[in-house]
Amino acid sequence: MTIPYNSLRVRVRVAHIVDNYKALCRPGGETIPVIKADAYGHGLIPVARALSAAGAATFAVGTVEEAVALRASGIPGRIVSLLGPIDADQCQALWAYDIIPFVHHPDQLHLLAGVARHMDSSLGVALKCDTGMRRLGFTRKEAAEAARIITAAPGLHVAMLSSHLATADDPEDVDYVAAQIQEFTAIRDTLRKAGLTFQSNLANSAAILAHPEAHFDSCRAGIALYGGNPFHGTPLAHLGQGLKPAMDVATRIVSVHDLAPGQSISYGRTFTAPDSMRVAVVAAGYADAYSRSLSNTGFMLLGDTRAPICGRVCMQLTAVDVSEIPSAKPGDEILLLGGQGDEAITPDDLAEWWGTISYEPLCLLGLNPREYID
Numbered sequence: 389m390t391i392p393y394n395s396l397r398v399r400v401r402v403a404h405i406v407d408n409y410k411a412l413c414r415p416g417g418e419t420i421p422v423i424k425a426d427a428y429g430h431g432l433i434p435v436a437r438a439l440s441a442a443g444a445a446t447f448a449v450g451t452v453e454e455a456v457a458l459r460a461s462g463i464p465g466r467i468v469s470l471l472g473p474i475d476a477d478q479c480q481a482l483w484a485y486d487i488i489p490f491v492h493h494p495d496q497l498h499l500l501a502g503v504a505r506h507m508d509s510s511l512g513v514a515l516k517c518d519t520g521m522r523r524l525g526f527t528r529k530e531a532a533e534a535a536r537i538i539t540a541a542p543g544l545h546v547a548m549l550s551s552h553l554a555t556a557d558d559p560e561d562v563d564y565v566a567a568q569i570q571e572f573t574a575i576r577d578t579l580r581k582a583g584l585t586f587q588s589n590l591a592n593s594a595a596i597l598a599h600p601e602a603h604f605d606s607c608r609a610g611i612a613l614y615g616g617n618p619f620h621g622t623p624l625a626h627l628g629q630g631l632k633p634a635m636d637v638a639t640r641i642v643s644v645h646d647l648a649p650g651q652s653i654s655y656g657r658t659f660t661a662p663d664s665m666r667v668a669v670v671a672a673g674y675a676d677a678y679s680r681s682l683s684n685t686g687f688m689l690l691g692d693t694r695a696p697i698c699g700r701v702c703m704q705l706t707a708v709d710v711s712e713i714p715s716a717k718p719g720d721e722i723l724l725l726g727g728q729g730d731e732a733i734t735p736d737d738l739a740e741w742w743g744t745i746s747y748e749p750l751c752l753l754g755l756n757p758r759e760y761i762d
């Protein structure tokens with residue numbers, strides 16, 4: 389058991405994730421929820437259960453261990469491991485728990501083929517191709533040979549062809565998306581001509597929203613499921629407008645006191661009160677995955693008013709300006725993320741202050757103790 393060292397509470401509304409999932413489903417194609425990294429901090433199994441009840445038939449997780457945990461929870465449907473196996477034990481688990489691995493390297497294929505020889509059933513694999521990310525995957529030149537090795541191995545077959553887009557969320561770089569689609573289509577057509585049948589997916593959230601030509605017969609939806617708008621701050625922001633954030637992060641005020649003009653607060657004296665003001669000292673800091681980069685830039689939500697952060701975020705304490713909120717008192721709940729109404733702090737707002745993308749605050753704040761609400 390871990391010792392409870394903080395007062396943060398992460399509250400997840402799985403109903404909002406289900407609403408986002410429904411909004412991301414397209415007639416005639418499958419939308420595969422990406423629930424890697426503990427469902428971007430929202431909780432692997434509760435999120436999978438809710439999406440399964442809403443009709444999701446395939447789930448994409450990261451590690452083989454996550455896939456095993458999901459299968460052991462009794463979830464029906466296909467489970468894909470985006471990272472795939474890296475040793476023989478993980479290969480064994482693929483058969484034992486009926487998991488489709490992404491495969492991206494010939495060494496992995498040989499490892500799998502070795503294990504497959506001792507198995508009675510055939511394992512479907514997802515052939516991961518590199519169409520431009522230059523991270524993992526078989527190139528157009530290598531893909532046909534990889535497919536041949538899989539098909540030749542008794543106990544393996546190609547169930548899926550996948551690749552990942554590098555710039556789908558950048559309205560300035562649609563040419564690169566088009567080039568990746570073209571490359572992907574060429575690989576798909578080559579494998580089809582070789583007589584293989586498989587599902588094809590290329591699109592992430594951004595491409596689901598903005599690039600119908602990248603949809604093929606299935607798509608992999610991640611951040612948009614959790615209410616992050618991949619086009620936040622761009623001219624295409626309207627495409628993600630209706631998505632509903634599903635995570636609130638709450639903590640409490642520890643102390644409220646006044647600052648006289650000229651008094652500074654917190655380490656390094658990076659904030660000095662210009663006039664008489666009142667600050668609340670809040671139980672949250674970088675030990676709770678509330679980034680120190682929010683120092684002097686972020687806001688918290690108290691009631692329906694945003695309170696600006698004053699000075700450095702510390703390990704477990706952060707000060708906010710509550711001069712405009714006279715009712716603020718110790719013990720009050722204050723939100724680091726979420727809330728209702730116009731002043732609610734969205735994952736994209738928090739990410740912007742944090743200097744990152746919405747994925748990171750969700751994954752990190754989601755490491756804190758979680759509860760589920762309606």
Ligand SMILES: *Cc1c(COP(=O)(O)O)cnc(C)c1O
Pocket residue numbers: 422424470551552591592593594608609610611612
């Ligand atoms: C994480 C991931 C996704 C989901 O991407 P989003 O931008 O969150 O929608 C899709 N495909 C792969 C391979 C991924 O690793």
